[in-house]
Amino acid sequence: QVQLVESGGGLVQAGGSLRLSCAASGRTFSNYAMAWFRQAPGKERDLVAAISWSGGTQYYANSVKGRFTISRDNAKNTVYLQMNSLKAEDTAVYYCAADYSRVVTARLAERKYDYWGQGTQVTVSS
Numbered sequence: 001q002v003q004l005v006e007s008g009g010g011l012v013q014a015g016g017s018l019r020l021s022c023a024a025s026g027r028t029f030s031n032y033a034m035a036w037f038r039q040a041p042g043k044e045r046d047l048v049a050a051i052s053w054s055g056g057t058q059y060y061a062n063s064v065k066g067r068f069t070i071s072r073d074n075a076k077n078t079v080y081l082q083m084n085s086l087k088a089e090d091t092a093v094y095y096c097a098a099d100y101s102r103v104v105t106a107r108l109a110e111r112k113y114d115y116w117g118q119g120t121q122v123t124v125s126s
Helices: none
Strands: 003-007 010-013 018-025 032-039 046-051 058-060 068-073 078-083 092-100 120-125
Touching (some): 046 078
Parallel strands (some): 010 120
Antiparallel strands (some): 003 018, 032 092
């Protein structure tokens, strides 16, 4: 089992920044690709960004490319999502997720992610 705990969400004005953190425990963190998903009210949960087990490759949804950065620190068992130039449409509950995978690139399908955090609310006011 892997336990994931997100933090760093909150209320921010449009154009502002937030950094989300997700602390993992329970298993060897470096065996897992990690991802951030988000779910806005009344919408499906979507992949925002993903990072391979080594941190060597990253994926970003088109909607956040150039504004968000995913990174990880395997020594600290933590994955981050730096969010800059936030927009009202970024408002959602953000979830981190873990996929037991050491392939070169992180897998993108939600069903591949076996472990999920409880979510953290991000609200961007316009």
